[in-house]
Amino acid sequence: MAISVKVMHRPAPETTSYLRAALSGMALTFKHMINPVKVTQQYPEEQTDLSPRWRGTHVMETHADGRPKCVACGLCPTVCPANCIRLVGGEDDQGNRYPIVYEIDEFRCIFCGMCQEVCPVEAIHVGRHFENAEYTRDRFVYDLDRLMEQDHPSTLLWDPSDPSSE
Amino acid sequence: MAELIKLTIDGHDVAVPRGTTILEAAKTIGAEVPHYCYHPGMSSPAMCRLCLVDVEGAPKPMPGCVTTVMEGQTVHTQSEKARKNRQGVLEFYLVNHPLDCPICDMSGECNLQDYVHDEGREQGRGREPKRVFGRDDFGGDVLFYGDRCVMCTRCVRFMSEVEQDHRLTVVERGDRSIIDTFFDEGLDGTNWHGNIVDICPVGALVSKDFLHKARAWDLEHTPSVCTSCSQGCNIDLHTRDNLVQRIKPRENLDVNAWWMCDHGRHNYEWMNHGDRIEAPLVREDSGSRAVDWKSSLSSILARAGELGNQPVKAVASPFSSNEDLGALAQLVGALGGGETTFRSSRAEAEVPLKGFPTLVRRRDLAPNRNGAELIGFKRVGNDDGFGGLDKVAEHDGILIVLGDALVDQTPDFGSKASLYIYLGTHDSPAARNAHLVLPVTTHAEHEGTFTNHEGRVQRFWPALQPPGMARPAWLVLGALVGELTERSGPRKATDAFSSLSGAVSAFGGITYDDIGTRGAVVNESVSLTGD
Numbered sequence: 001m002a003i004s005v006k007v008m009h010r011p012a013p014e015t016t017s018y019l020r021a022a023l024s025g026m027a028l029t030f031k032h033m034i035n036p037v038k039v040t041q042q043y044p045e046e047q048t049d050l051s052p053r054w055r056g057t058h059v060m061e062t063h064a065d066g067r068p069k070c071v072a073c074g075l076c077p078t079v080c081p082a083n084c085i086r087l088v089g090g091e092d093d094q095g096n097r098y099p100i101v102y103e104i105d106e107f108r109c110i111f112c113g114m115c116q117e118v119c120p121v122e123a124i125h126v127g128r129h130f131e132n133a134e135y136t137r138d139r140f141v142y143d144l145d146r147l148m149e150q151d152h153p154s155t156l157l158w159d160p161s162d163p164s165s166e
Numbered sequence: 167m168a169e170l171i172k173l174t175i176d177g178h179d180v181a182v183p184r185g186t187t188i189l190e191a192a193k194t195i196g197a198e199v200p201h202y203c204y205h206p207g208m209s210s211p212a213m214c215r216l217c218l219v220d221v222e223g224a225p226k227p228m229p230g231c232v233t234t235v236m237e238g239q240t241v242h243t244q245s246e247k248a249r250k251n252r253q254g255v256l257e258f259y260l261v262n263h264p265l266d267c268p269i270c271d272m273s274g275e276c277n278l279q280d281y282v283h284d285e286g287r288e289q290g291r292g293r294e295p296k297r298v299f300g301r302d303d304f305g306g307d308v309l310f311y312g313d314r315c316v317m318c319t320r321c322v323r324f325m326s327e328v329e330q331d332h333r334l335t336v337v338e339r340g341d342r343s344i345i346d347t348f349f350d351e352g353l354d355g356t357n358w359h360g361n362i363v364d365i366c367p368v369g370a371l372v373s374k375d376f377l378h379k380a381r382a383w384d385l386e387h388t389p390s391v392c393t394s395c396s397q398g399c400n401i402d403l404h405t406r407d408n409l410v411q412r413i414k415p416r417e418n419l420d421v422n423a424w425w426m427c428d429h430g431r432h433n434y435e436w437m438n439h440g441d442r443i444e445a446p447l448v449r450e451d452s453g454s455r456a457v458d459w460k461s462s463l464s465s466i467l468a469r470a471g472e473l474g475n476q477p478v479k480a481v482a483s484p485f486s487s488n489e490d491l492g493a494l495a496q497l498v499g500a501l502g503g504g505e506t507t508f509r510s511s512r513a514e515a516e517v518p519l520k521g522f523p524t525l526v527r528r529r530d531l532a533p534n535r536n537g538a539e540l541i542g543f544k545r546v547g548n549d550d551g552f553g554g555l556d557k558v559a560e561h562d563g564i565l566i567v568l569g570d571a572l573v574d575q576t577p578d579f580g581s582k583a584s585l586y587i588y589l590g591t592h593d594s595p596a597a598r599n600a601h602l603v604l605p606v607t608t609h610a611e612h613e614g615t616f617t618n619h620e621g622r623v624q625r626f627w628p629a630l631q632p633p634g635m636a637r638p639a640w641l642v643l644g645a646l647v648g649e650l651t652e653r654s655g656p657r658k659a660t661d662a663f664s665s666l667s668g669a670v671s672a673f674g675g676i677t678y679d680d681i682g683t684r685g686a687v688v689n690e691s692v693s694l695t696g697d
Contacts, residue, residue, distance in 0.1 A: 073268030
C-alpha cells in the first residue's frame with residue numbers, strides 16, 4: 001500500500017480573522033469570574049476530610065498517669081514488614097514491663113497499620129494525619145516521647161469504645 | 167537386654183523394653199504426648215494430668231508418664247477421647263493462668279501457649295476472677311510469678327532429686343497451692359538452680375538476668391560448648407543482634423544430660439566484649455599501624471627466613487580450640503621446634519551435681535586443658551593461671567603468644583625476642599613489644615573442637631560475626647605453616663582438624679562427622695591430673 005499524505009489547505013492569514021475565537025475564549029474566562037462554583041481548595045485554610053481508612057503517622061496511647069500503654073511485648077517489631085520499629089524492653093520502678101526505647105522510623109514505615117492490628121494492649125495506632133514536614137531528616141525517627149505527644153486522632157479503623165473490635 | 171513388649175500406639179506397632187512408660191514408647195514413633203510434670207531426668211508424680219492417653223480396655227484415661235506398657239495394648243494418643251481429655255485439662259489450667267503472654271518472658275517457647283494453641287478451646291468460658299499471687303524473688307537468679315504456675319512441681323523435684331538441696335516446696339492446698347522457699351532462705355548459694363528456669367514449662371520461673379531482654383522468637387540458637395570449666399557442657403548460644411543474650415544447656419546424656427551450672431550459664435558477657443583488635447597491627451616507633459593480612463603474614467615469613475633456625479617459645483591458652491593448638495604446634499615445628507606451654511587456672515574444689523554424678527563443675531576453669539596437653543603443650547604457672555613465664559619473657563628467639571592475655575606480665579614482656587607475634591582477641595599491655603599483633607576470633611565466632619576432662623572431643627559452631635578482620639587462629643597459623651612447608655593451608659575447620667588428627671595420634675581416626683553434636687572420645691586414655 002502506497003503511503004499517501006493528506007495535504008491541509010488552510011486559508012491564508014490575510015483572508016481570515018481570529019476575532020471570533022478570541023471573543024469566545026474571553027467569554028468563558030469572564031463567565032468563571034462570576035460563577036460561584038469554585039474547584040480550587042484554599043489549603044491550608046480549608047482542609048479536606050480524610051478517608052475513614054486513612055493511615056498516617058503513629059500515636060502512642062497513654063494511661064491516665066502519663067505512662068505509655070505499651071508493654072514492650074515485641075509483636076510490632078516482629079510483624080512490621082518494613083522493619084522500622086526499634087524496641088528495647090525493661091521494667092519500671094513499679095515492676096511493670098515498659099519500653100525503654102521505642103522508635104519508629106516514619107521514613108521506612110509503609111503505613112500498613114499492622115502494628116496497630118497486632119498490638120495486644122491497644123497502645124500503638126496509626127493516626128489521621130498527614131502534615132509531617134520537618135526541617136531535618138532525623139526528626140522523622142519518632143521516639144517514645146514524641147509518639148506520646150502526638151495530638152492528632154487515631155485512625156477510624158480503631159474504635160476506642162470497642163477496643164478489641166468485638 | 168530387657169524383654170521387649172509389643173503394643174500398638176496410634177496404629178503403629180511398637181516394641182519397647184518392659185518397664186517403658188507409654189509416653190516414652192510414643193516418643194519412639196514420634197508421637198508427642200503433651201506433658202508438664204514428666205521430665206526424663208526426674209521422677210514422674212503424674213500430677214499435671216495432661217498426658218492422659220486413651221488405652222483400649224481401660225475404664226479411665228491413663229497418665230502416659232507413669233503407666234508402663236503391657237503386651238498387646240492398644241493406645242490412642244490422638245483419638246477423640248484423648249483430645250477431649252486434654253482440652254478439658256487445659257481449660258482447667260486457664261481458669262487461673264493469666265493472659266499476660268505479652269509481658270511474659272516465656273512467651274514464644276511456652277508449653278501452655280503451644281498446647282492451648284494446638285488443642286485448646288477457641289473461647290474461654292471462665293466467668294470468675296482469677297486468683298492473684300503476684301511475684302516473688304526466690305533469690306539467686308530466679309523470679310517466681312505465682313499466677314503463671316501450673317503446679318507441675320518440676321522445680322521442687324529438681325531441687326530435691328537432682329540438686330538434692332531441698333530449697334523449694336509446695337505450700338497451701340487446692341487452687342491456693344503455690345511454690346515457695348523455706349523462710350527467707352531462697353535459692354542463694356545453690357550452684358545449679360538456673361536449671362529450674364529451663365525446666366519450668368510456663369513462665370512462672372524466669373531468669374532475672376534475661377528478664378525482658380529479648381523475645382524467644384528473636385533468638386537464634388547455635389550449638390556450642392561451655393568454656394567455663396573442663397566438663398564441656400553442651401550448650402546453645404542464644405544470640406540476637408550479634409550479641410549473646412543467654413546460654414541454655416543442650417541435651418547430651420554423655421556429658422551434661424539436660425543441666426548446666428549457674429556459673430557457666432552466666433559467663434557469656436565476655437563474648438560480647440566490644441573492645442577487640444580488629445586488624446593486624448604492626449608495632450612501630452610511632453605506635454601501631456593497621457595492615458592487611460597478606461602483608462602481615464608475608465612480613466612474618468620474611469623475618470622468620472632472615473632469622474633462620476632460632477629457638478621458638480610458644481605460649482597458648484586452654485581457651486583455644488584443638489585446631490588452633492594443633493596449628494600452633496605445627497608452626498613451632500616448621501620454624502625448627504621449641505618449647506610450647508600454656509597456663510590454666512584451677513578452682514579450689516569441684517562442684518558436683520549430686521543427682522547426676524558425672525556432671526561436675528571441674529577444677530580446671532578452661533575448656534581445653536586436655537586438648538592442649540594431648541597436642542604436647544606443657545602446663546606452667548600456678549592455680550590462678552599466672553606466673554611460670556619468667557624465661558619466656560626474657561626469651562631472645564622467636565616468641566609466639568596465642569590467646570593468653572598475659573595480665574600478670576610487665577610491659578617488658580618479650581622485649582628481647584627477635585620476633586614476637588601476639589595472636590589475641592584483645593590488645594594487652596604485655597603485647598606492647600610484639601612485632602605483630604594479629605586479631606583472632608573467640609570460640610563463639612568460629613568452628614572448632616574442645617577436648618573435655620574425659621577426653622571427649624566436642625564441636626562448637628560459630629554464633630557471632632567476628633569483628634573487623636579477625637580470623638580463626640587455625641586459619642592464620644595454618645596459612646603460615648602452609649607457606650613454610652610449601653603445602654596449602656586449611657580452608658575449613660575440618661581441614662585443620664584432619665591435619666591435627668594426622669599429626670597427633672590421640673585424635674587419629676576421628677573426623678568431624680564422627681564427632682557430630684554428641685562428641686567422640688579420643689583414642690588414648692587421658693591422664694586427669696589432680697581431678
